[in-house]
Amino acid sequence: MTKSFISVTNVSKFFGEFxxxxxxxxxxxxxxKVVICGPSGSGKSTLIRCLNQLEQHQSGTIAIxxxxxxxxxVARDALRNNVGMVFQQFNLFPHLSILDNLTLGxxxxxxxxxxxxxxxxxxYLDRVxxxxxxxxxxxxxxxxxxxxVAIARALCMEPKIMLFDEPTSALDPEMIAEVLEVIEELAxxxxxxxxxTHEMGFAQHVADQMVFMDHGxxxxxxxxxxxxxxxxxxxxxxxxxxxxxx
Amino acid sequence: MLISRIGSLLPACMRRLAPLVxxxxxxxxxxxxxGWYVVNPTTASGQRNLWFLIxxxxxxxxxxxxxILISVIVGLIIALPGLSKRRTPRAINRVYVELVRAVPILVxxxxxxxxxxxxxxxxxxxxxxxxxxxAISDSAFQAEIFRAGIQSIxxxxxxxxxxxxxxxxxxxxxxxxxQAIKRILPALGNQLVYMLKMSSLVSVIGMQELTRRANExxxxxxxxxxxxxxxxxxxxxxxLLVSFAVRWLxxxxxxxxxx
Numbered sequence: 001m002t003k004s005f006i007s008v009t010n011v012s013k014f015f016g017e018f019x020x021x022x023x024x025x026x027x028x029x030x031x032x033k034v035v036i037c038g039p040s041g042s043g044k045s046t047l048i049r050c051l052n053q054l055e056q057h058q059s060g061t062i063a064i065x066x067x068x069x070x071x072x073x074v075a076r077d078a079l080r081n082n083v084g085m086v087f088q089q090f091n092l093f094p095h096l097s098i099l100d101n102l103t104l105g106x107x108x109x110x111x112x113x114x115x116x117x118x119x120x121x122x123x124y125l126d127r128v129x130x131x132x133x134x135x136x137x138x139x140x141x142x143x144x145x146x147x148x149v150a151i152a153r154a155l156c157m158e159p160k161i162m163l164f165d166e167p168t169s170a171l172d173p174e175m176i177a178e179v180l181e182v183i184e185e186l187a188x189x190x191x192x193x194x195x196x197t198h199e200m201g202f203a204q205h206v207a208d209q210m211v212f213m214d215h216g217x218x219x220x221x222x223x224x225x226x227x228x229x230x231x232x233x234x235x236x237x238x239x240x241x242x243x244x245x246x
Numbered sequence: 247m248l249i250s251r252i253g254s255l256l257p258a259c260m261r262r263l264a265p266l267v268x269x270x271x272x273x274x275x276x277x278x279x280x281g282w283y284v285v286n287p288t289t290a291s292g293q294r295n296l297w298f299l300i301x302x303x304x305x306x307x308x309x310x311x312x313x314i315l316i317s318v319i320v321g322l323i324i325a326l327p328g329l330s331k332r333r334t335p336r337a338i339n340r341v342y343v344e345l346v347r348a349v350p351i352l353v354x355x356x357x358x359x360x361x362x363x364x365x366x367x368x369x370x371x372x373x374x375x376x377x378x379x380x381a382i383s384d385s386a387f388q389a390e391i392f393r394a395g396i397q398s399i400x401x402x403x404x405x406x407x408x409x410x411x412x413x414x415x416x417x418x419x420x421x422x423x424x425q426a427i428k429r430i431l432p433a434l435g436n437q438l439v440y441m442l443k444m445s446s447l448v449s450v451i452g453m454q455e456l457t458r459r460a461n462e463x464x465x466x467x468x469x470x471x472x473x474x475x476x477x478x479x480x481x482x483x484x485x486l487l488v489s490f491a492v493r494w495l496x497x498x499x500x501x502x503x504x505x
Binding site: 076105 | 400402403405406408409410411412413416420421424425428
């Protein structure tokens with residue numbers, strides 16, 4: 001029935017009384033790059049956190065590669081093989097070296113030997129352009145470097161989809177570009193990605209689908225060309241005005 | 247390397263102790279009631295008495311260290327259900343902690359030594375009765391320390407672990423506990439000091455540790471003032487040394503990263 005790689009159907013999520021997601025539906029194909037934007041508290045982060053079950057939705061269905069995503073072991077396997085995530089606050093493991101940050105997942109969850117994991121980690125550190133930092137600890141790196149390590153850590157699980165939860169929001173302005181560049185290269189390599197961000201220039205460049213959310217609903221969904229030039233809804237127009245004014 | 251480092255610490259803390267020792271002996275000049283002959287190291291009997299007292303150190307340390315090792319493990323096992331989202335495991339944690347904390351250590355020692363063998367139909371040595379009582383009593387505090395330490399770790403660390411598909415055990419073992427233990431190390435050091443002091447209570451069931459030795463010598467020599475003064479100094483030296491060792495270990499672990 002569901003042909004899309006990721007299929008979100010009528011998903012609702014409550015935090016106590018507050019409804020963070022209201023009947024959200026969204027289909028994403030393999031290879032697509034989706035950028036989600038919207039005011040804070042609109043449910044963007046909640047949506048992608050439901051996709052890898054950092055939050056559990058209360059109603060509706062999420063399916064990835066045909067597997068129902070819930071708290072079952074089958075779903076956990078599907079998530080492990082398919083979905084990587086990058087956080088706003090990086091969430092690197094501060095007590096482990098960069099190399100150990102990267103090899104932990106492959107060794108413990110994918111059953112790799114240390115040699116295999118190190119080889120993999122070296123490859124991805126190279127791709128995020130910090131091969132020389134692997135013996136340092138996270139807090140010895142700049143914010144931009146830390147976020148690139150976090151991207152490499154997620155890539156070491158070799159996922160089919162990458163989720164980015166405001167990857168540049170915690171960064172100093174001069175470090176945003178280096179992180180976006182890495183994400184762009186990843187996009188060009190064909191990685192499926194869903195990115196929550198306020199970086200509209202980046203979105204315009206990378207996305208093939210823009211999603212605008214407000215008050216827990218998807219208000220507008222369009223390719224970036226249409227989305228930025230002729231937004232249909234009032235709320236989206238207002239949002240774009242405010243965010244693009246500067 | 248470890249030994250040489252501790253060696254270099256020793257003179258430093260001994261220097262700090264020196265004024266205390268001098269003060270203690272200076273007090274002896276104030277009154278005619280002191281009779282240091284009882285532990286005078288230049289006489290044969292004094293030397294024998296002194297060694298008799300110091301010999302108790304072995305059991306004081308053996309008791310405390312064994313008990314704290316057990317209580318750390320039990321404490322961790324009790325702490326984990328306390329962090330569960332479900333109610334039943336949390337309740338188990340609460341009941342254990344509240345019950346054990348409510349029993350005075352001395353009462354627990356007496357009960358384990360005199361009561362437990364009858365209830366469980368086992369024989370238990372003085373040493374293991376002491377270890378068991380101290381460990382149980384301390385485990386409730388350890389559980390609370392672990393719980394606080396684990397709860398202080400940022401939620402993002404769990405989420406990152408989940409995002410690279412670590413299961414609960416690996417998340418705890420490789421991500422959460424290494425960070426939590428570093429944070430609770432000062433509290434664990436405090437517990438060790440506390441345990442060294444509380445081990446003196448095991449003297450009531452006949453354990454030949456520092457306090458028991460002192461009591462026995464007082465009975466034969468009738469010099470409580472001098473003998474108990476030595477006892478105070480013994481604990482003082484022991485505990486200051488432990489404090490220094492813990493601080494040294496803390497600094498060393500902090501040097502591992504610059505967090």
